[in-house]
Amino acid sequence: MRIVDASSPTSPAIRAANDIPADATPMMAQYLEIRGQTGEALLFYRMGDFYELFFDDAVKASAALDITLTKRGKHAGADIPMCGVPFHSYETYLARLIRAGFSVAICEQTEEPAEAKKRGSKSVVRREIVRLVTPGTITEESLLEAREENFLGALAIMGNGEAALAAADISTGELTVRPTSLESFAVDFATLPFAELVAPEIDEADPAWRKALESVKRTSRLTYSPPSSFDSRAGERRLLCAFKIAHSDAFGAFSRADFAAIGGLLAYIEMTQVGRIPALRPPKRAKSGANMLIDAATAASLEIVRAQSGAREGSLLSCVDRTLTGPGARLLARRLSSPLTDPDAINARLDSVEFFVGERRLAEDLRAVLRATPDMARALSRLSLSRGGPRDLGAVRDGLARARTISEHIARFDLNAEMACAESALEARASSGFSALLRLLTESLAGELPMLTREGGFIAKGFDPGLDAAISLRDESRRVIAGLEAQYRQATGVKALKIRHNNVLGYFVETPPSSGDILLSGENASLFIHRQTLASAVRFTTGELADLDARIARARDEALAREAEIFADLSAAILERSEDIAAAADAVAAIDVALSFAAIAVDENYVRPRIDASLAFNVTRGRHPVVEAAARRTGGEKFIANDCRLGDEHASKLWLVTGPNMAGKSTFLRQNALIAVLAQSGGYVPADAAHIGVADRVFSRVGAADDIARGRSTFMVEMIETAAILHQSSERSLVVLDEIGRGTSTFDGMSIAWAAVEHLHDKSRCRGLFATHFHELTALSERLPRLENVSMRVKEFKGDVIFLHEVGRGPADRSYGVAVARLAGLPDAVIARAGELLRRLESEGARAGVHDELPLFAAAPSAAGEKPVEAPGRLEQAMTDINPDALSPREALETLYRLKSLLETD
DSSP: OBOOOTTSTTSHHHHHHHHOOTTOOHHHHHHHHHHTTSTTSEEEEEETTEEEEEHHHHHHHHHHHTOOOEEEEEETTEEEEEEEEEGGGHHHHHHHHHHTTOOEEEEEEOSOHHHHHTTOTTOOOOEEEEEEEOGGGOOOTTTSOTTSOOEEEEEEEOTTSOEEEEEEETTTTEEEEEEEOTTTHHHHHHTSOEEEEEEEOOOTTOHHHHHHHHGGGGTSEEEEEOGGGGOHHHHHHHHHHHHTOSOGGGGOOOOHHHHHHHHHHHHHHHHHTTTOOOOOOOOEEOOTTSBOBOOHHHHHHHTSSSOTTSOSTTSHHHHHOOOOSHHHHHHHHHHHHSOBOOHHHHHHHHHHHHHHHHOHHHHHHHHHHHTTOOOHHHHHHHHHTTOOOHHHHHHHHHHHHHHHHHHHHHTTSOOOHHHHHHHHHHTTTTTTOSHHHHHHHHHHBOSSOOSSGGGOOOBOTTSOHHHHHHHHHHHHHHHHHHHHHHHHHHHHOOTTOEEEEETTTEEEEEEOGGGHHHHTSTTHHHHOEEEEEOSSOEEEEOHHHHHHHHHHHHHHHHHHHHHHHHHHHHHHHHHHTHHHHHHHHHHHHHHHHHHHHHHHHHHHTOBOOEEESSSOEEEEEEOOHHHHHHHHHHTOOOOOOEEEEESSTTSOSEEEEEOOTTSSHHHHHHHHHHHHHHHHHTOOBSSSEEEEEOOSBEEEEOSOOOBGGGTBOHHHHHHHHHHHHHHHOOTTOEEEEEOTTTTSOHHHHHHHHHHHHHHIIIIIOOEEEEEOSOGGGGGGGGTOTTEEEEEEEEEEETTEEEEEEEEEESOOSOOOHHHHHHHHTOOHHHHHHHHHHHHHHHHHHHHHTOOOSOOSSOOOOOOTTOOOOOOOOHHHHHHHHOOGGGOOHHHHHHHHHHHHHHHHHO
16 A cells, blocks of 8 residues: 555545536535545445445445445446445444455544534535554454554665664554664564554665565555655654653664654554554664564464464464463563563563462462453553543453552562562552542443443443433433323323334324324324324324423433543543553563463473573473474373483584484474573473573574465575575574475485585584484584484384384484385375385495485495395395285285296296
8 A cells, every 4th residue: 555645736635626527416526525535545434324435445345345236326427336334333344344455544424414504405514534444553442353463563764774663553552663674674574463564665776675575565564655754853753742752862762763763653653543643652672682583484484473374273372372361462472472582581581480380379369360351551542542432441440450459469479570560560659559540430430331432321320410410310301201101091091002212203102003093182182293104103292292302312412421521531531641551551461471371381391491691402301382282182192202402512503303204303393493482482391401591593494385476486485594594593593494405306405405504513603403304414423513413213113113203312224205105195006116116226326326315214324344235036025015914815816826926937
């Protein structure tokens, strides 16, 4: 999508205003003028109880929503396509359109029809665009995932090559900025779940940045904005204005690129929210090197927050998530996606987990409180945008009450630094506390709260005398009406007479058609005034009833108006404390995450890792968290734990892992990378013990995938990702690579894998696990001192292969490919033929001295001086190929004759 300056002579708004035909109806003229302001966004045009769409918007929306496309009137001699969605349930349709890739401009009626009539009988009700809904600017609870963040980003690119990436989740108010560059942009962008990125229109002369930005479209909406939106000086002014401060120094040191990115972000928010800015937190500048970097390929390979299918189920997050609140779930996902690199900060988080592991009773009490704790951060954001309702007030009230309860629970204990800070934030001890605000909300709000302010009934009885008087008058008048109904029945003798109400007639008397004449005759004729005759009823009014109707309507309107005033006052009281409330919400989330890590540590027997600044990576009996949980859930085999010892003074830094497919190489590689992520996120790990020197980055290239849309084969994707690892890994990185070089010829692939191992060992000097089928690479351990051979153990029993899933010292001697093929269910004839060809190839290779990939069913190379194994004869080979269990009696007899014939001919 592109944002266009509406004041430009060539903008759609100016063109549309100029193109409105003279014979257009007033309503259509208004529509066309407003539609010209929305650019590529669809226009939801409010018409009474519906949002209606016209022209191409209607065609697109009806197809995306699968709703009826009809027509209304004509324009330039042609029918006008039209469709609509009900106002009361529009959010469901809006969510579907946003997911389908559309942006939607919401146009509301901003005056009552009575006001419009004062300007003339043909005057159209005034309408205005009140917001532009895009993927990154959603705030509605029904449109957001409670347990997922929804970030809007803005990228500023300066002329000197400097760049910055700003990010805001306007549903919670979080605001951050970080330096970036062309080289690091992909990794920086992967640190947060961006729903949308706003970027300046890139000149054709800068193809590198254009290519980098186009890659954003694979996961997020990309919106181009005029370069003027990213002026650094204007950006600084927007920041000062948004936070009502005089100097930006109050937030710390920011570069010109930072101001430009924040300015572009705020400009877009202000444009989409039509001048309103949500309750944003003071901006935080991400420190370079403070977090473990995990690029998008590695995050996908390790399935950290989503599985390969795109679902959360099967990911590391789904496995360890025991959080009970939306904010807690969002914080956990953030920590797993962007772990820390400072040992002190990591150990502070681990101290919190250890505290709750040791205080089981307290942990259970707190988890019971958290189950009933609402999402204060998102309620606060909706209130700041005038998009909140009574339930948002209730969310703040209940959230502050739960925060107080949590504080009372943990204040009795000797707390570590993180929990002490959280406890202070729960009660806003650094300021005036929440007692006065909590008392105000508790006294003012009713127990049951409606969704919308206009529904009324959300202010507690006794809080406001004026409101109570209006409600009393309304309710008393209704009781009088009930008495009137009985009085009219007695006076007319019509037992079926009832007093009813609708929005057109107000209150009216209704009788069956057979009794209508009774009310129109005799003395009744002077009392009852005929209003309407229907097939099923006759309707009347009376002077007394009309007077009561007017009194009830006035009382109702007064009550709703007064409740709206009180709602505004309560919202203002909350927004005055927005910063403290946001801090309390953060504290609740941090406690929830610590409790979640503690719960899984207790339930799944995880241990606290030792974290320091060394280069060690020592894991004793480590386990893959997701695979272990899946095996337990399905009643499968017990997970086999394995050690991994890299990088300390007594261990190699690089392990070369060989062994057959299905033996567990990929699982072993991934489990150690996930243990590093978990540990540096501040969680316990699935192992008997772990000592981890912090890693600055984790790289993973495990599994095969192609990128058809971008014209990349599986091998090309593999090479691109491997190139990034080789260029960017350092001594403090952790690298796991699986089967590099598979997608090309044997010697090409082996050469690439060989050179990659040497680079990781000599240049990167990183800690790493490198899995391969190229047996020749095992010889590298003789000349690369920090390389060690390990292998996945296999046992043969009566011709069958048993995968032990154990990691042992030394290289594998075979890969058991034919055995794996038999387990996969290939036809017996194919298996037999494969075995025959394998023996022939191995025999020819041995005679020619050819060294190829690890032999599929060959023994390890003979030691010097041993007698070489002769190739089997035809009879022996035929005997080996027989599977007695698969033969019918007749086939067995025929086989016996064939063997006898071979014996005689040999």
